[in-house]
Amino acid sequence: MSHKSPVFVLFIGITFLFLTTLIGMAEARGGGRGGGRGGGGGFSRGGAASGGSFSSRSASQRPSQSMNRKAGAAQRPAKSAGTRENASQRQGQGQRQENAGERQGQRQDNSGDRQGNRDENREDWQDHANDAREDRQDFVEDEWDDHRYGYGYNNTGAAFVTGVAVGAAVASPTYVTTLPCTSTTIISSGSTTYYQCGTTWYSRGYQGGTVVYVVSGAPSGY
Amino acid sequence: MKHISRLRLGRPFWALFAVMAVVLTLGTTPVLAAADTPTTTAAEQDPEAKAILMKMAAFMAKAPAFSMTLRSGYDAIQEDGQYIEFGEQRHILLNRPDQLRVETERSDGEQGLVLFNGKEITAFKADDNVFAQVEKPGTVDDALVYLVRDLQFTFPLARMLHSGFAQQMEKKKITAISYVEENFLFDVVTDHLAIRTEDVDMQLWIAQGDKPLPRRVILTYKNAPGQPQFRGDFTEWSLAPKIAVDSFTFTPPAGAEKVPVIVRVRQKGSIPVQKGGE
Numbered sequence: 001m002s003h004k005s006p007v008f009v010l011f012i013g014i015t016f017l018f019l020t021t022l023i024g025m026a027e028a029r030g031g032g033r034g035g036g037r038g039g040g041g042g043f044s045r046g047g048a049a050s051g052g053s054f055s056s057r058s059a060s061q062r063p064s065q066s067m068n069r070k071a072g073a074a075q076r077p078a079k080s081a082g083t084r085e086n087a088s089q090r091q092g093q094g095q096r097q098e099n100a101g102e103r104q105g106q107r108q109d110n111s112g113d114r115q116g117n118r119d120e121n122r123e124d125w126q127d128h129a130n131d132a133r134e135d136r137q138d139f140v141e142d143e144w145d146d147h148r149y150g151y152g153y154n155n156t157g158a159a160f161v162t163g164v165a166v167g168a169a170v171a172s173p174t175y176v177t178t179l180p181c182t183s184t185t186i187i188s189s190g191s192t193t194y195y196q197c198g199t200t201w202y203s204r205g206y207q208g209g210t211v212v213y214v215v216s217g218a219p220s221g222y
Numbered sequence: 223m224k225h226i227s228r229l230r231l232g233r234p235f236w237a238l239f240a241v242m243a244v245v246l247t248l249g250t251t252p253v254l255a256a257a258d259t260p261t262t263t264a265a266e267q268d269p270e271a272k273a274i275l276m277k278m279a280a281f282m283a284k285a286p287a288f289s290m291t292l293r294s295g296y297d298a299i300q301e302d303g304q305y306i307e308f309g310e311q312r313h314i315l316l317n318r319p320d321q322l323r324v325e326t327e328r329s330d331g332e333q334g335l336v337l338f339n340g341k342e343i344t345a346f347k348a349d350d351n352v353f354a355q356v357e358k359p360g361t362v363d364d365a366l367v368y369l370v371r372d373l374q375f376t377f378p379l380a381r382m383l384h385s386g387f388a389q390q391m392e393k394k395k396i397t398a399i400s401y402v403e404e405n406f407l408f409d410v411v412t413d414h415l416a417i418r419t420e421d422v423d424m425q426l427w428i429a430q431g432d433k434p435l436p437r438r439v440i441l442t443y444k445n446a447p448g449q450p451q452f453r454g455d456f457t458e459w460s461l462a463p464k465i466a467v468d469s470f471t472f473t474p475p476a477g478a479e480k481v482p483v484i485v486r487v488r489q490k491g492s493i494p495v496q497k498g499g500e
Contacts, residue, residue: 191479192481193479204350204481205481206353206482207374208373208376209375209376210347212484214484
């Protein structure tokens with residue numbers, strides 16, 4: 001067995017190093033650009049979501065939003081449910097109509113059966129959705145609030161004022177997004193609909209793109 | 223019984239082995255890592271990408287009228303960490319300077335409508351058969367800001383409809399902007415941009431050509447718990463939309479109830495926010 005000289009071995013090693021580096025650089029620049037233009041920013045196509053699978057590694061601990069924050073909250077009154085049914089009929093899709101029907105059932109019958117529980121969960125999720133929407137909007141449009149500082153406005157000093165016209169300050173109203181009772185008395189007085197929960201009367205208002213129930217005085221005669 | 227003889231290796235072999243080890247350790251590893259790991263893009267300010275962004279913003283701001291559909295979804299992160307996506311679809315008709323129509327349908331079927339006619343804003347909820355009207359003389363820009371800031375309406379990407387969109391993007395502190403790639407999966411070839419600001423990472427797909435309109439946007443709220451995303455797809459773009467006589471006029475349906483709108487007013491002091499029932 002003949003022995004190769006150390007110089008020869010070193011030459012082979014350096015050649016190997018050179019070739020390996022070249023191959024590596026080629027891989028790093030990445031073919032796979034297809035016919036399109038690569039940005040060259042070193043963006044990886046990998047990652048947890050890259051497969052688009054419905055199953056993945058379990059998510060890390062996530063934030064705290066109150067899942068049951070509004071559990072048990074009362075539902076909208078029957079009148080709303082009725083109009084809701086009309087809306088679902090307009091949609092003309094069986095599944096949606098079924099869901100709307102389930103909701104209506106829950107609104108009208110607060111029994112603790114399985115259906116009710118299922119609907120309650122859905123309501124909770126919807127509340128979550130609303131919360132998330134609000135949060136998202138804060139994120140998306142936060143800069144448009146920059147003006148507040150110029151006007152000396154701040155969050156802690158914010159007030160909600162009802163008024164059909166801008167600046168028509170009436171009072172700082174108390175409102176709820178869902179009525180706090182299930183057996184709602186509904187009274188139409190003039191052009192306004194009133195809802196009674198216990199001794200408290202509510203009328204509807206518009207806030208943040210949704211309908212809310214504002215604490216109001218009793219309708220005339222009540 | 224045969225004994226397995228011990229392999230004897232000479233000095234040249236060990237020298238080769240050592241060289242290869244060095245190669246594998248110092249040479250290959252960093253190169254492969256470079257292939258798999260994103261290189262630093264945090265400080266990248268790609269002028270080409272910036273130009274594409276600004277071109278889109280300017281084009282949208284100057285368009286006298288357009289209509290499009292925005293189909294969007296977003297992560298609603300549950301307490302147990304589960305991500306749930308809720309969706310919305312908006313048909314938007316904008317006619318500058320002072321007309322806007324936004325039809326909204328949520329993924330649960332709830333429908334809404336917002337109209338602006340240069341004099342007042344009307345908001346209508348079909349499910350409740352309820353509408354509200356607020357006087358707001360001015361332009362679409364005025365109405366957009368008022369809707370979002372004062373009436374606190376949910377109006378995703380409202381800024382993109384504002385005629386000052388380009389200036390706002392210039393003003394916005396972009397910490398990094400990069401060109402990702404050309405994308406061939408839309409109805410037109412798009413430029414895929416990645417934009418970073420202090421609190422939101424954005425991805426935009428903008429059509430190439432003389433109508434640089436957005437086709438898709440993803441917003442990642444990286445400072446928010448769970449870093450939720452908003453995703454929106456723009457379709458059915460028209461720069462010469464059909465505008466009917468009553469496109470911006472509200473006719474209340476039978477039985478519709480007009481209700482007051484709750485306005486957030488600016489004022490100093492410490493009047494507490496009153497929000498009961500939660």
